[in-house]
Amino acid sequence: MLESPNYLFEALPQQTIFCSYLYSAEYPDLRKHNNCMASHLTPAIYSKLCDKATPNGYMLDQAIQTGVDNPGHPFIKTVGMVAGDEESYEVFADLLDPVIKERHNGYDPTTMKHPTDLDSSKIQSGHFDERYVLSSRVRTGRSIRGLSLPPACTRAERREVERVVVDALAGLKGDLSGRYYSLTQMTEKEQQQLIDDHFLFDKPVSPLLTCAGMARDWPDARGIWHNNEKTFLIWINEEDHTRVISMERGGNMRRVFERFCRGLKEVERLIQERGWEFMWNERLGYILTCPSNLGTGLRAGVHVKLPLLSKDARFSKILDNLRLQKRGTGGVDTAAVGGVFDISNLDRLGHSEVQLVQTVIDGVNYLIECEKRLERGQDIKVPPPLKQFK
Amino acid sequence: MPFGNTHNNFKLNYKVEEEYPDLSKHNNHMAKVLTKDIYAKLRDKQTPSGFTVDDVIQTGVDNPGHPFIMTVGCVAGDEESYEVFKDLLDPIISDRHGGYKATDKHKTDLNFENLKGGDDLDPNYVLSSRVRTGRSIKGFTLPPHNSRGERRAIERLSVEALTSLDGEFKGKYYPLKSMTDAEQEQLINDHFLFDKPVSPLLTCAGMARDWPDARGIWHNDNKTFLVWVNEEDHLRVISMQKGGNMREVFRRFCVGLQKIEEIFKKHNHGFMWNEHLGYILTCPSNLGTGLRGGVHVKLPKLSTHPKFDEILNRLRLQKRGTGGVDTASVGGVFDISNADRLGSSEVAQVQLVVDGVKLMVEMEKKLEKGEAIDSMIPAQK
Numbered sequence: 144m145l146e147s148p149n150y151l152f153e154a155l156p157q158q159t160i161f162c163s164y165l166y167s168a169e170y171p172d173l174r175k176h177n178n179c180m181a182s183h184l185t186p187a188i189y190s191k192l193c194d195k196a197t198p199n200g201y202m203l204d205q206a207i208q209t210g211v212d213n214p215g216h217p218f219i220k221t222v223g224m225v226a227g228d229e230e231s232y233e234v235f236a237d238l239l240d241p242v243i244k245e246r247h248n249g250y251d252p253t254t255m256k257h258p259t260d261l262d263s264s265k266i267q268s269g270h271f272d273e274r275y276v277l278s279s280r281v282r283t284g285r286s287i288r289g290l291s292l293p294p295a296c297t298r299a300e301r302r303e304v305e306r307v308v309v310d311a312l313a314g315l316k317g318d319l320s321g322r323y324y325s326l327t328q329m330t331e332k333e334q335q336q337l338i339d340d341h342f343l344f345d346k347p348v349s350p351l352l353t354c355a356g357m358a359r360d361w362p363d364a365r366g367i368w369h370n371n372e373k374t375f376l377i378w379i380n381e382e383d384h385t386r387v388i389s390m391e392r393g394g395n396m397r398r399v400f401e402r403f404c405r406g407l408k409e410v411e412r413l414i415q416e417r418g419w420e421f422m423w424n425e426r427l428g429y430i431l432t433c434p435s436n437l438g439t440g441l442r443a444g445v446h447v448k449l450p451l452l453s454k455d456a457r458f459s460k461i462l463d464n465l466r467l468q469k470r471g472t473g474g475v476d477t478a479a480v481g482g483v484f485d486i487s488n489l490d491r492l493g494h495s496e497v498q499l500v501q502t503v504i505d506g507v508n509y510l511i512e513c514e515k516r517l518e519r520g521q522d523i524k525v526p527p528p529l530k531q532f533k
Numbered sequence: 534m535p536f537g538n539t540h541n542n543f544k545l546n547y548k549v550e551e552e553y554p555d556l557s558k559h560n561n562h563m564a565k566v567l568t569k570d571i572y573a574k575l576r577d578k579q580t581p582s583g584f585t586v587d588d589v590i591q592t593g594v595d596n597p598g599h600p601f602i603m604t605v606g607c608v609a610g611d612e613e614s615y616e617v618f619k620d621l622l623d624p625i626i627s628d629r630h631g632g633y634k635a636t637d638k639h640k641t642d643l644n645f646e647n648l649k650g651g652d653d654l655d656p657n658y659v660l661s662s663r664v665r666t667g668r669s670i671k672g673f674t675l676p677p678h679n680s681r682g683e684r685r686a687i688e689r690l691s692v693e694a695l696t697s698l699d700g701e702f703k704g705k706y707y708p709l710k711s712m713t714d715a716e717q718e719q720l721i722n723d724h725f726l727f728d729k730p731v732s733p734l735l736t737c738a739g740m741a742r743d744w745p746d747a748r749g750i751w752h753n754d755n756k757t758f759l760v761w762v763n764e765e766d767h768l769r770v771i772s773m774q775k776g777g778n779m780r781e782v783f784r785r786f787c788v789g790l791q792k793i794e795e796i797f798k799k800h801n802h803g804f805m806w807n808e809h810l811g812y813i814l815t816c817p818s819n820l821g822t823g824l825r826g827g828v829h830v831k832l833p834k835l836s837t838h839p840k841f842d843e844i845l846n847r848l849r850l851q852k853r854g855t856g857g858v859d860t861a862s863v864g865g866v867f868d869i870s871n872a873d874r875l876g877s878s879e880v881a882q883v884q885l886v887v888d889g890v891k892l893m894v895e896m897e898k899k900l901e902k903g904e905a906i907d908s909m910i911p912a913q914k
Binding site: 172204211299327358360 | 540541542543544547548551552553554555587591594595680681682685686710736737741742743744746
């Protein structure tokens, strides 16, 4: 299947048009690959989808390019594909649905519905012991319906995203009022301040992103908006149209989430006033570039000191059962420093925002309890696993 | 299937000003030439394979350039790019190739017997000699644009052509994706192995897609004739050996190229060439002969002489470090090669290298004896 017969180039006409190639000649060699796309892209699915296009012209080969170029890691299974627009999730559903199901622990987009719930008043507890929790943060992404996503957008579309969002953000008031810093125009002083505040994002260097075309035309139409209090921050045109972040020092996750929900709803109202809306549907929730961020797109996490627990052999299992993941304090793919970990929810799709944040709150409280018990020389228990789909 | 995120159908719904790239901080040939008017004229055009002007310029938009080094900032996706986008590419070609006009004709001369001398460069100074060029195979799109199927077909055709060679050209093909560790080690030791491109000049143009699929290295048993398949061009052809016998290197280069070309022609897939631009390659800087003929030469004294750069300029030569482009020289050893590619023939360009290096070695010897070289400084070639 991977090699075409030798007569192929003899038979080809002088002018080479792509559809004259056999599908098997185009099928990628995924034998050394370990990512979700490679696991599900059979030759049959490839031949069915390879000449389909979304309305903007986005095709399968573009969607999977990042997964072909980045074979993956034996231990870490990346997704290996992206969406170029909202319609990608329909047009390439034969591939994306099984990829989504694998990535999101059995969530079946063909039969299930995703719940959206941004009512922060439902949260129980949520103020952590600040001897352990150093900071709290909730992030998500939002895409503007009608405009192509970062892998496929034109310069004009990207600029339109910037215009729409910045215009709306200018309408935020009170504790949410702030200002925009365009990457192309910020002064050196502004840049230094944003770096010191840990707000500034760089041009992507990860091949997972660059191979998907998301860094094109950098830094055109990219920028950062934040409120004056530096607790609500929006990235424009990085990996998604927008990334929305609520954060503060300390353990008041409850307040972080309250501001998160309020801010998001305000921004949504402001863009709707101008005739725009977010990409969302009841099958997949909020539509983002990477299938791993579908649903809520939400990552709620803390930086928490767990020097003893993190050395316990049961640490990973405890996190697993609590549906949490650990990262170093530099974010994804970094190591922990001084026993301080970034702990956040594993899931994104199939559970609501409220449910996921509650999971993090309950889970982190449990981890702190374990740490305290270990400090006192007491033993700890691995909690039973939280219920999953199926 | 066409590659590129720049085929977006919604582009034309936006005005020119909205799509035109911000080139205010750029220093490359594309940025100097691409006015809004030219962009407006070309933005709804595409080649038969679907390559657009945005595809052409993406690498130049993404890589603003360097204050001192002027990169080209654009690529061709297929043979037709040079026609469809001539309003952009002709001025770039003119800037890059010394004023070469849209009406100029390029001369091809691969008859090594027309080279005078070149077999007597002093091996105490000239450590190695090398000639390289690129070739594109008609009927396929170029590395920024080609699909996996095309690339594999190019590989198959190339391997068939190369493995049919005999005599001094008898050799073997090593596909990147299935070479053994031992083979890889040997190729590295021979300085033959090429890596996945990391330069953003290449990656932003899409040339590293699907790596290492259908990429490989062929070389003859003597290790003096080497072909890279599907790196920055369909083929890069290299003839090389230690010492200063550039004449022999060039002979083998010409003979080998002609043998390979015959086989491709038999399959109705000759090399891309036309009488205006010579051999068609991915980067406009390599049009014409695509030839870089050079030596590694010890010039510790001459290289520190205040007139060194001027001498090189007048001889129509350029210097690089011994690691190739964008590297520094080590121990006074320089890579000296022809600066021109388009507007003069292969024989003429290699002649400049041979004559120029011979002169510079004489100068080095004079400087070793403490003598002046002012009378030897040549007129502008």
